[in-house]
Amino acid sequence: MVVNDDVSMYSKELVRFGYVCLNGFESVFGLPVEDFKRHVLIIGSTGSGKTTTAAIIASQIVRYGHVLIFDWNDEYLTIFKSLGVGGVVVDDVKVPLRFKDFEELISILNDVLELSDAQTYLLYRFLDESDGDLTLYDLVNYLEGLQVESKWMAETKTALLRKLKLIYNSKTVGLYQDLHPLRPLGLTEHGGYKIRITSLNRFKDFKLRRLAALTLLKLIEDFKEVNADELGNVFIFIDEAHHIANSSLMSRLVAEIRKLGVGLILITQSPSTIGNEILANCNVKIVHTLKSNSDIEVIIKSLGVNELREVLPRLNVGEVFVDSPTLKYVARVKIDLNTR
Ligand SMILES: Nc1ncnc2c1ncn2[C@@H]1O[C@H](COP(=O)(O)OP(=O)(O)OP(=O)(O)O)[C@@H](O)[C@H]1O
Numbered sequence: 001m002v003v004n005d006d007v008s009m010y011s012k013e014l015v016r017f018g019y020v021c022l023n024g025f026e027s028v029f030g031l032p033v034e035d036f037k038r039h040v041l042i043i044g045s046t047g048s049g050k051t052t053t054a055a056i057i058a059s060q061i062v063r064y065g066h067v068l069i070f071d072w073n074d075e076y077l078t079i080f081k082s083l084g085v086g087g088v089v090v091d092d093v094k095v096p097l098r099f100k101d102f103e104e105l106i107s108i109l110n111d112v113l114e115l116s117d118a119q120t121y122l123l124y125r126f127l128d129e130s131d132g133d134l135t136l137y138d139l140v141n142y143l144e145g146l147q148v149e150s151k152w153m154a155e156t157k158t159a160l161l162r163k164l165k166l167i168y169n170s171k172t173v174g175l176y177q178d179l180h181p182l183r184p185l186g187l188t189e190h191g192g193y194k195i196r197i198t199s200l201n202r203f204k205d206f207k208l209r210r211l212a213a214l215t216l217l218k219l220i221e222d223f224k225e226v227n228a229d230e231l232g233n234v235f236i237f238i239d240e241a242h243h244i245a246n247s248s249l250m251s252r253l254v255a256e257i258r259k260l261g262v263g264l265i266l267i268t269q270s271p272s273t274i275g276n277e278i279l280a281n282c283n284v285k286i287v288h289t290l291k292s293n294s295d296i297e298v299i300i301k302s303l304g305v306n307e308l309r310e311v312l313p314r315l316n317v318g319e320v321f322v323d324s325p326t327l328k329y330v331a332r333v334k335i336d337l338n339t340r
């Protein structure tokens, strides 16, 4: 059942991250770079080794493109150090304030702040009555000056402003950046690729952290749309992906962003937290041990291998099953901490 595909094993641009045991012999395992542009899901129970697997893959794939790591809990730098991976840059990013496509920001705000229909209506009204590249600041100003025409509007305005002030106030204003950055997250021209960690832990408020992650993704998409060829490949690792998976932006990105040469590597604990759309759009699955029966059933259905039902809950830390369109079979792989 568990056999590697010869083509992927020996292809030139191979991202190695472990080994397989074949007929009593260990051989190096990797996947072609192209697989990572079709989106990857790294999944497994708490402590199963997901973040370490992601860091090892990042250390290899940086040969072929920019690597951006959305680090939810400030874990990656320590892991890279323990793996002996150098040259990693940590970016103290800010939340972009100014958007060409403010409508997308409205949908992000909708997801992050869980707005009611009436509140969303006021955001669209702002969009209708305003021109140019708009900012969150313009929105708050508009709402504060808005003449209310009815009781519901007065209530909606107050409730919306209260929600916006939670993320945009005198204490958090320094975490935003007004200018539309021309080169977000240090993305430079083709070549000279680096691993860049986007530290999200600096946004202490959970909603603000989600807003930061989603707006930065949107910014990268905008930037890549204009500079696709110049930039080369971009691989974005999103740890604790369930925090942003249930958003309209992510649903759209998993379906569309590969066209721009951007691969998403999503890391999460349970398939039930990320939704079927994302599960279906991740062509590669790297599955660590899973403990919950419902999670196991979802993954077995997705991989189409019933025999894994007994094995999945018993995998050791750092042991995974890998499924990819370029593999003939689901491969059982030991993630190698010494991958170089
Ligand atoms: N391939 C591996 N070989 C040996 N030890 C490993 C391997 N991968 C991870 N570990 C160890 O297992 C522990 C948990 O690893 P890690 O933090 O990567 O797991 P995780 O699944 O991301 O956990 P969490 O659910 O908390 O995010 C760490 O101590 C790590 O060093």
Ligand SMILES: [Mg+2]
Pocket (backbone or CB within 6 Å): 050, 051, 052, 239
């Ligand atoms: Mg982790």
